Amino acid sequence: MIEAEEFETVAETTRPHRLQRVLVLVLIAALMVLPLWVYPVLLMKLMCFALFASAFNLLLGYGGLLSFGHAAFFGGSAYATAHALKVWEVTPELAILAGVGAALVLGLAMGLLAVRRQGIYFAMVTLALAQMFYFFCLQAPFTHGEDGIQGFSRGRLFGLIDLSDSTVLYYVFAVVFVASIFAIWRIVHSPYGMILQAIRENEQRAISLGYSVQRYKLGAFVLSAGFAGLAGGLKALLFQFATLTDVNWHMSGEVILMTLLGGIGSIAGPIVGAGLVVTLQNYLATTGFPVTTALGATFIVCVLLFRRGIVGEFRHRLAVRRKP
Amino acid sequence: MMMAKVSARIAPERARAALSARGLSKTFGNFQAVKDVDIDILHGRIHALIGPNGAGKSTVFNLLTKFLQPSAGTIMYGETDITRMAPADIARLGVARSFQISATFGDMSLVDNVCVALQRPNGLAVQFWRPLSSLSRLRPRAMELLGRVGLADMADHRAADLSYGRKRALEIATTLALDPKVMLLDEPLAGMGQEDVERMARLIADVAQGCAVLMVEHNIKVVADIGHDITVLQRGEILTQGNYAEVSADPRVREAYMGTEDDD
Structure with a gap:
């Protein structure tokens, strides 16, 4: 009976708030007017990485699986998108689709091998497979090695809307971004998402309830790869090139950093984390201050001061304060 | 003998x-x-x-x-x-x-714990595109099972916050949800x-x-x-x-x- 009174507040905080909905609408509105003041290409880059981190968080934060090979999906899709635009000369939406398709296939192949392992072994297997893919990209003729794929136009969306104008492109990005984040939110808050959460919290118990947990993990892996691919394809479309940087293990590390900085296991966390890292990189690039040092220092501060990540810590403080 | x-x-x-x-x-x-x-x-x-x-x-x-x-x-x-x-x-x-x-699934409510067990037999375990509200039809059965182990009045509490004995009772309810032989x-x-x-x-x-x-x-x-x-x-x-x-x-x-x- 003591428990009954003590934990009422916890249940309350897990219920969705009307305030949250209002906040989301405000943010979407802000996204619509932001290019009036901020350079749209920076905002689009931000959206790419925010989506990439959100895809990664779908696997880490909700699936409990730490992948160290997500660059393969991001960069692999960037290559596929760029190749489709340059060589096949298809419309941009089909090129992105090709990129996402490539990421899904890659995700399925890597996932089948990786989900058999747990914890650090899972991370190592994904890293090894992603490195194999990196060297494949380094050697394969269609990626043009160190040069990468470049020198193609963005084309016309559905054959109609010219994307060479960055304001137009911005609004296309904004729509895709909001839709993708909503899709990720839906996956997390779906019947499948519930099972994923159950597996994360108690895998043995989930097995004993008849769930073949490896299949559910594989599903999360492939979905995450798909969204990472979408982010990579958008990035290739935005900058009109695809290079080895995107498949390099640094990229896998960067997305982990973004997600952990922002806080895993929330929709807002990876978006905030990606925003912070990309803004910092962008700002420091012009100052001559070593970017990696600054990022490393930020990361150390984060780990020491707020382990739950920025959003995670914020939520925690809020929950504690609500509790009388 | x-x-x-x-x-x-x-x-x-x-x-x-x-x-x-x-x-x-x-x-x-x-x-x-x-x-x-x-x-x-x-x-x-x-x-x-x-x-x-x-x-x-x-x-x-x-x-x-x-x-x-x-x-x-x-x-x-x-x-x-x-x-x-x-x-x-x-x-x-x-x-x-x-x-x-x-x-138990500690971060979930009691009723969700039982629902997770009910999802698979009811074919509601893989739909990643459907809203959580699609699970609401499992709720009456979950409440019934919680009632059977005397936990119905705590259905919305977090499982991790239960006393040890009640966790065990919740586990029985979850197991019963499978309608086991x-x-x-x-x-x-x-x-x-x-x-x-x-x-x-x-x-x-x-x-x-x-x-x-x-x-x-x-x-x-x-x-x-x-x-x-x-x-x-x-x-x-x-x-x-x-x-x-x-x-x-x-x-x-x-x-x-x-x-x-x-x-x-």
């Missing part, structure tokens, strides 16, 4: 055994944890697996649920040989288990207060009317009260099998186990 009586009693009943094992053995390296165990778990009855610490009860339990792979022997579920099946597959057939360390309970009463023990024992007895129950249990009083068949293990082997009167009359059992346990 007694052993002969026991095997004569078991033999004709084998036909209606919900879960049975023959020659079940498990070795870890050089250590033989379980040796040549024959066991029949019958429909509508509670089978208690008892024995001193280290007798291999938990190993037998994990072998029967396939969380461990036996080194030798066969396990039959009705007419189906399940010796080589994966644990999740067995669960889907109707063999549900609980855990010694109470296993065989229920295997690993020390379902461990760590409970006297009041909870009595309530849980009544619940298990009630549940057993509709399925076969195997429970590993230390509480001899409860075993005597609700257990129909008892298997006593010692050093990985069956010491004796029978009902409580038969088993407790066996001097070897008194020596090995009950004599000391009764003094507690």
